[in-house]
Amino acid sequence: MIQVRGLTKAFGPKKVLRGIDLDVAPGEFLTLVGPNGAGKTTFLRILATLSRATGGDALIGGVSIADHPVQVRRNIGLVSHRTLLYDDLTAVENLQFYGRMYDVPKLDARIDEVLRQVDLYFRRHEPVRTYSRGMQQRLSIARAILHDPQVMLMDEPYTGLDVQATAMLRTVLQGLAASGRTVIMTTHDLELGLEVADRVAILSGGTIGFQAPAKGLSIHDFRRIYAEQVAG
Amino acid sequence: MNFLRKVGAVAWKDLRAEWRTREVFSAMFVFALLIIIIFNFALELRAENARVLVPGILWVAFTFSGMLGLNRSFIQEKDRGSLEGLLLCPVDRSAIYLGKMLANSALMALVAVFILPVSFVLFNLSFGALPMIVVVTALGTVGFAGVGTLFSAMAVNTRAREVMLPLLLFPVAVPLIIAAVKLTAGIMDGLPVAELARWWQLLIGFDAIFFTLSFMTFDYVIEE
Numbered sequence: 001m002i003q004v005r006g007l008t009k010a011f012g013p014k015k016v017l018r019g020i021d022l023d024v025a026p027g028e029f030l031t032l033v034g035p036n037g038a039g040k041t042t043f044l045r046i047l048a049t050l051s052r053a054t055g056g057d058a059l060i061g062g063v064s065i066a067d068h069p070v071q072v073r074r075n076i077g078l079v080s081h082r083t084l085l086y087d088d089l090t091a092v093e094n095l096q097f098y099g100r101m102y103d104v105p106k107l108d109a110r111i112d113e114v115l116r117q118v119d120l121y122f123r124r125h126e127p128v129r130t131y132s133r134g135m136q137q138r139l140s141i142a143r144a145i146l147h148d149p150q151v152m153l154m155d156e157p158y159t160g161l162d163v164q165a166t167a168m169l170r171t172v173l174q175g176l177a178a179s180g181r182t183v184i185m186t187t188h189d190l191e192l193g194l195e196v197a198d199r200v201a202i203l204s205g206g207t208i209g210f211q212a213p214a215k216g217l218s219i220h221d222f223r224r225i226y227a228e229q230v231a232g
Numbered sequence: 233m234n235f236l237r238k239v240g241a242v243a244w245k246d247l248r249a250e251w252r253t254r255e256v257f258s259a260m261f262v263f264a265l266l267i268i269i270i271f272n273f274a275l276e277l278r279a280e281n282a283r284v285l286v287p288g289i290l291w292v293a294f295t296f297s298g299m300l301g302l303n304r305s306f307i308q309e310k311d312r313g314s315l316e317g318l319l320l321c322p323v324d325r326s327a328i329y330l331g332k333m334l335a336n337s338a339l340m341a342l343v344a345v346f347i348l349p350v351s352f353v354l355f356n357l358s359f360g361a362l363p364m365i366v367v368v369t370a371l372g373t374v375g376f377a378g379v380g381t382l383f384s385a386m387a388v389n390t391r392a393r394e395v396m397l398p399l400l401l402f403p404v405a406v407p408l409i410i411a412a413v414k415l416t417a418g419i420m421d422g423l424p425v426a427e428l429a430r431w432w433q434l435l436i437g438f439d440a441i442f443f444t445l446s447f448m449t450f451d452y453v454i455e456e
Contacts, residue, residue, distance in 0.1 A: 050316055052455070073322040084317030088249040100241035101321035103234070127252065143317070 001026040001151060001182040002047070006056035009042050016042050018206035019056065024199075026150070029183045031193035031214070034203035035230050040186040041080075043203065044155045047184070048078045060151055074102070076151045077144030081159035083136045084143065087129035091120055091139050094128060095146055102147035114142040118172060134165025141172055145181075152176055154185040158192065170196065190226060191219050202229045238323045242331020246305075247338060256304050260343045264297035268351055282355045287416035290351055291409055294369065295376060295402075297347075298340045302380035303397050305336055306388040315388075319454065329381060329450035336384075337377040344369045357420065364419045368435070372412035375439040379404055382446035386453050404442075411435040 002024040009017040016039040024030050034040050045051040047058055049069040058065045065072050078084070085094050092111060099107040115121040118138040128136060137157065144152060157173075158166055173196050176183060187193040194200055194214050200222065201211035209229040250256055271289040275281075309315035318328055348369065352359055380401050387396040402409075411434040418428045425432075 048320060050319055070322050070324070073320055076320075078316070078320055080313075080316070082313030082316070084314050084320070085312075086245065086249055086314055087312060088252040089245070093245075093248060097241055097245045098317070098321070101238060101323055 001028070002058065002060055002184070004047075004056070004058040007043070007046065007053050007058060008055040009039070009046060009051070010054045016206055017046075017053075020203075020206075020208055022201070022208055022211075024182055024184060026182055027180045029177045029185070029196060029198045031197035031200045032184060032186045032203055033188065033190055033193055033200065033226060034186075038203045039206050040203055041155050044078070044080075044153045044184065044186060048076060048153050049073055050078075074147070075149055076153055077147070077149040078153045078155070079137075079140050079144045079157045080155040081157065083128075083140040085128050085136060085139060088127055090127055091115060091124045091131075091142075094139070095143060098143050098146055104147050110146060114146055117145075117175070118142045119168075132165070133160050134162065134168060137161060137165065137169060138172060141169075141176075145176070150181060152181050152183045152185075154183065156186055156188070158187060158189060166192075190222055194219055194222055202226055204229045235324065235327055238321075238327040239330045239334065242318075242328055243334040243338070246332065246335035250335075250339065256301050257339055257342060260297040260300050260339060261346060263300055264293040264343050264347045265350065267293040267296060268347065268354060272354055282357065283417065283420050286351065286355045286357065287413045287420065290347075290416060291372070291413050293347060293351075294340065294344060294372065295405070295409060297343055298336075298373070298376055298380065299398055299401070301339045302336055302377065302384045302401070303387075303394055305332055305381060305384045307384075307393060310388050325451040325454055326447050328454070329385070329447060332385075333378050333381040333446075336381050337374050340373045340377055341370065344373060361419050361422075365416055368412055368415045368419065371435050371439055372408060375408045375435065375442060376405055378439065378446055379408075379442045382442075382450060382453060385450065407434060408438045408442075411438065 004020050004022040007017055007020040008015065020043065032040055042051065046053045047060065047065065049065050049072055053066065060072050061075050063071050095111045095114065096107065099111065104110050112121065115124050118141055120135060120139055120142065123131065123135070128139065131139065157169060161169060170192070177196060185193065194217065197214040199211060200214050200217065202209050210225055268289065275285055306315065309318060348362065348365065352362065383397055383400045387393045387400060390396045411431045414431045415428055415435060418431065
């Protein structure tokens with residue numbers, strides 16, 4: 001579903017990504033971890049077509065992000081630690097706006113469906129600014145899945161969430177994985193990342209230094225490998 | 233048709249959010265009103281000099297208050313993180329430009345709807361000139377919002393973004409402002425249409441050229 005080949009990104013003289021090669025199978029959940037400044041967010045922003053790669057390319061569903069960004073955007077949903085929502089609009093109004101932009105068919109029914117999925121139906125007519133951080137993040141997921149994308153990109157979705165909201169988001173994420181979507185999630189939380197993923201990868205020094213199936217990898221071993229990779 | 237639906241969605245979203253808070257409109261209206269009142273007292277306008285000065289005062293009020301709205305147009309999106317959501321949408325980015333430009337024009341026009349009658353009363357002007365001045369205001373507003381929306385998107389990624397917009401926009405908008413002021417003055421003086429033709433041409437030409445340029449270049453401007 002996702003094929004990344006020789007992806008590089010430089011900001012002036014500073015090389016952030018130094019030739020990333022990565023394949024993610026349809027329906028696979030990949031957790032990408034790495035230290036601050038490793039380039040995780042830059043990598044996801046390039047896949048989401050929000051930033052241009054300096055070199056290399058990526059195919060999402062067989063479509064090049066460099067050549068056909070509009071077509072790629074139709075097939076991806078992005079969740080980040082920023083909600084990408086409009087605080088002064090209600091949940092329904094936010095989803096109506098995004099639904100129109102994505103040409104979502106039978107929009108009203110779809111909005112009801114995703115709001116029930118993230119357990120926000122009962123607050124649907126209240127402005128987003130009255131929501132807790134956890135509720136906003138759940139609505140952000142509803143926004144990202146509204147157009148039923150095959151690929152979900154999640155950049156530190158747990159940032160700023162309390163324990164209860166984290167647990168709820170974890171349930172929502174597991175639901176996403178079960179729905180057969182391809183997911184790439186970046187996180188600093190190794191344990192949580194390992195728990196929800198099919199495969200884990202470590203991005204360090206601008207390259208993928210390690211990747212392995214999550215099944216059979218203990219958190220103890222993962223922490224050790226992570227420390228070795230980050231230490232260089 | 234689909235393109236226009238996207239344009240409408242962006243404009244609807246901006247105006248709906250503004251309707252909830254009325255933050256930007258209130259600031260624009262109060263600022264424009266203050267400009268009119270301050271000039272009224274500062275210049276001690278009399279009937280003989282009012283016609284000379286009022287067109288300039290009106291356009292200072294419209295453009296300076298419009299600047300407040302244009303400044304917030306992309307800064308709000310950037311600060312609350314919704315700009316990325318907007319750019320993620322699978323649409324031609326010129327639809328985003330057009331939607332934002334329509335919303336900005338609507339806000340500026342709404343300010344003018346309130347400010348024009350107040351000015352006519354305050355400066356003791358004849359209401360007979362009002363319909364044609366409304367046409368000039370509409371054309372001037374569209375042109376100013378058109379180029380201002382582009383520069384607002386350009387300024388949002390700079391460090392001194394609030395300061396940057398007026399520095400970028402006013403030099404470019406000078407021909408539009410001059411044409412609008414000359415037309416307003418000419419209409420107040422009751423000059424024949426033929427005598428004002430070149431100012432109409434300049435105003436409409438500016439609108440057409442800068443709208444087309446902004447429409448075509450927005451995608452590159454908003455790109456990181």
